[in-house]
Amino acid sequence: MKTPFQGQLEEVREADILVGIPSYNNSHTIGHVIRAVMAGLAKYFPKAKAVLVNSDGGSTDGTQEEVRRVQIEDYKTILTSHPVHPIHKIITPYHGVPGKGSAFRTIFEAAKSLKAKACVVVDSDLRSITPEWIELLVRPVFEEGFDYVAPLYARHKFDGTITNSIVYPLTRTLYGKRIRQPIGGDFGFSGKLANFYLTKEVWETDVARFGIDIWMTTLAIAEGYQVCQSYLGAKLHDAKDPGADLGPMFTQVVSSVYYLMGEYQTLWEQGFTSQSVPTFGFHYEVGLEPVSVNVERMIGNFRLGVRDLIEIWRKVLPAETTRWLESIEKLSDEAFFLPHDLWVRLIYEFAIAYHQGLVHREHLLKSMIPLYLGKVASFVKENVDSSAIEVEKKIESLCQVFEGMKPYLVERWKKGE
Amino acid sequence: MGEVWRVAIIDSLNKFLGKVITFFPNVLAMMTILILGLIIAWVFKKILFYFLKTIQFDRVSKQWGFADILSKGGVTYSPAHLLSRFFYWIIILITLILGINALEVAATQNFIAHFFNYLPNLFAGILILVIGYLIAIFLGQATLIAAVNAQMESAKLLSRIVRWFIIILSLTMALYHLGIAEKVIVATFSITFGGIVLALALAFGWGGRELAKDFLERYYKGREKKGEGEDHISHI
Numbered sequence: 001m002k003t004p005f006q007g008q009l010e011e012v013r014e015a016d017i018l019v020g021i022p023s024y025n026n027s028h029t030i031g032h033v034i035r036a037v038m039a040g041l042a043k044y045f046p047k048a049k050a051v052l053v054n055s056d057g058g059s060t061d062g063t064q065e066e067v068r069r070v071q072i073e074d075y076k077t078i079l080t081s082h083p084v085h086p087i088h089k090i091i092t093p094y095h096g097v098p099g100k101g102s103a104f105r106t107i108f109e110a111a112k113s114l115k116a117k118a119c120v121v122v123d124s125d126l127r128s129i130t131p132e133w134i135e136l137l138v139r140p141v142f143e144e145g146f147d148y149v150a151p152l153y154a155r156h157k158f159d160g161t162i163t164n165s166i167v168y169p170l171t172r173t174l175y176g177k178r179i180r181q182p183i184g185g186d187f188g189f190s191g192k193l194a195n196f197y198l199t200k201e202v203w204e205t206d207v208a209r210f211g212i213d214i215w216m217t218t219l220a221i222a223e224g225y226q227v228c229q230s231y232l233g234a235k236l237h238d239a240k241d242p243g244a245d246l247g248p249m250f251t252q253v254v255s256s257v258y259y260l261m262g263e264y265q266t267l268w269e270q271g272f273t274s275q276s277v278p279t280f281g282f283h284y285e286v287g288l289e290p291v292s293v294n295v296e297r298m299i300g301n302f303r304l305g306v307r308d309l310i311e312i313w314r315k316v317l318p319a320e321t322t323r324w325l326e327s328i329e330k331l332s333d334e335a336f337f338l339p340h341d342l343w344v345r346l347i348y349e350f351a352i353a354y355h356q357g358l359v360h361r362e363h364l365l366k367s368m369i370p371l372y373l374g375k376v377a378s379f380v381k382e383n384v385d386s387s388a389i390e391v392e393k394k395i396e397s398l399c400q401v402f403e404g405m406k407p408y409l410v411e412r413w414k415k416g417e
Numbered sequence: 418m419g420e421v422w423r424v425a426i427i428d429s430l431n432k433f434l435g436k437v438i439t440f441f442p443n444v445l446a447m448m449t450i451l452i453l454g455l456i457i458a459w460v461f462k463k464i465l466f467y468f469l470k471t472i473q474f475d476r477v478s479k480q481w482g483f484a485d486i487l488s489k490g491g492v493t494y495s496p497a498h499l500l501s502r503f504f505y506w507i508i509i510l511i512t513l514i515l516g517i518n519a520l521e522v523a524a525t526q527n528f529i530a531h532f533f534n535y536l537p538n539l540f541a542g543i544l545i546l547v548i549g550y551l552i553a554i555f556l557g558q559a560t561l562i563a564a565v566n567a568q569m570e571s572a573k574l575l576s577r578i579v580r581w582f583i584i585i586l587s588l589t590m591a592l593y594h595l596g597i598a599e600k601v602i603v604a605t606f607s608i609t610f611g612g613i614v615l616a617l618a619l620a621f622g623w624g625g626r627e628l629a630k631d632f633l634e635r636y637y638k639g640r641e642k643k644g645e646g647e648d649h650i651s652h653i
Contacts, residue, residue, distance in 0.1 A: 155651075159651045160651060237651075247566060291651075297568070300568065301565075301566070301568055304565050304568060304570070304572065305565050308561060308564075308565050308572045308573050309561070309562065309565055312558065312561075312562070315479075356476070357476060357477075358476070358479060360481075360555065360558070363558055363559060363562055366562045366563070366566060367562050367565075369566050370565060370566070
């Protein structure tokens with residue numbers, strides 16, 4: 001039997017550009033996102049047939065109604081041109097495991113069904129999205145022949161800590177492409193790549209949740225698709241309670257990274273140096289919202305972890321590494337410092353333990369959180385007075401340690417098999 | 418007189434020989450059972466060992482903390498080795514009992530019948546203990562990690578409470594299943610568990626009244642003032 005979603009897709013038949021917006025209770029922000037998307041499509045791709053797909057996780061705050069309601073009444077107020085085709089809106093609930101990945105799967109299915117040439121996904125809680133984001137994410141695919149466009153944002157120096165301390169350095173080290181925001185959340189990709197994503201059976205795993213971003217980026221690089229990045233400016237999104245989300249967010253992202261290491265082992269075992277990727281967009285400085293960081297609490301969490309979880313870590317870490325952690329635990333708040341080489345060693349050792357299944361995988365990943373908070377605290381302390389450029393240099397030096405210690409990873413990984 | 422003695426001795430010798438002749442096949446049967454049992458036990462041990470190696474039983478045991486307990490207890494065998502030896506000795510035991518049964522000695526018949534009737538309960542009891550232990554280790558570890566991530570200073574204590582509660586619960590269930598002092602076990606468990614809950618309730622509500630008040634106040638006021646002292650960095 002045909003579902004209403006399939007009915008809507010058949011009604012539209014084909015599309016040049018598909019814009020996917022996953023949502024869950026985002027009625028306050030989704031209106032702005034939709035207006036920006038519609039304006040972007042009308043301004044930069046007025047002749048293209050475009051479809052907007054809202055893949056909703058069962059919002060109860062009127063998000064779907066807001067999507068239906070929002071229209072740009074008079075394009076002349078913001079544009080000189082007018083879209084040739086009306087922009088179709090498809091609003092559908094997604095099925096499967098609740099999470100961003102499942103919402104994306106519905107968007108990929110729509111892209112396949114509509115034979116879309118270029119697709120974009122943008123978060124529904126964005127406050128800083130502009131029509132230009134659509135151009136920057138679509139044009140490299142629509143006109144330049146790229147398959148995957150990752151975002152490049154201006155962010156506060158303490159934002160994106162999982163990205164900066166784990167995902168970016170590790171992705172770059174393993175797969176050789178310097179994509180600065182591999183889990184940015186807003187992407188452009190070709191219809192061909194969307195079809196490829198649909199061939200994979202990962203929709204019951206962490207990929208169906210927060211792991212979707214790194215999964216998409218890694219597959220695009222590892223499978224040899226043409227990748228690039230576009231500078232979008234500042235990324236400001238709806239205020240959440242990051243502390244409440246850290247546990248599942250951290251475990252789902254890191255588990256996806258580690259799972260992919262197992263999948264593409266033969267690729268990353270080869271020795272190569274990382275390369276930069278083509279970057280689109282005009283770089284400019286932006287004012288960013290200040291963020292507050294409770295360093296003492298993070299250090300406290302690290303110390304508690306060393307005291308209580310060391311027995312679990314001993315199962316996966318060499319004795320010298322656990323001794324190193326114990327010595328850091330004894331440092332005062334003022335002297336607290338977690339060096340890059342220890343951090344890289346921890347990330348690699350946990351990856352090997354995850355691959356070998358030495359400890360229950362969810363327990364293993366959750367037990368990493370105090371170590372991660374220790375690294376964040378150390379990073380914040382180190383960079384309190386640093387400028388954004390200086391912080392970027394520090395991240396670059398961390399990446400070099402990751403790359404420099406890759407032979408250690410390869411050797412230890414092989415030994416464990 | 419001499420004739421009487423001769424008849425008596427020959428008669429008893431004949432009777433003895435008759436019994437030996439009747440009993441001899443039973444002895445042969447017992448020996449055959451024992452030899453076959455030994456061979457079956459040895460072959461089963463080898464097959465089971467290779468099967469456990471193939472399914473990486475040692476790695477799973479390490480993952481569940483079972484191998485750690487064995488090494489802490491001074492057991493040098495790997496879990497796969499230990500389990501295959503355990504089943505080897507079980508088969509030997511059953512063989513021995515079957516062998517004794519083959520002798521058809523009246524005194525042992527009853528005992529063996531009881532033993533075989535009890536065997537399923539014994540296995541079920543052991544199974545309950547093993548599964549209970551594994552669940553206790555798993556949930557104890559999960560509690561420890563969750564409590565550390567929630568920044569609870571008493572994370573280790575909480576984890577031990579969870580682990581021992583499940584171990585005691587599974588021990589109680591196993592003993593109940595084995596039919597050992599059923600009523601005493603249930604009563605002891607109910608009294609102990611009820612006592613612990615009451616003690617905790619009294620300790621928290623009476624002894625730690627101020628602490629409880631402070632905790633609840635902080636909890637609700639904290640919810641009202643959500644965001645104060647929180648981190649506002651976006652991790653992704």
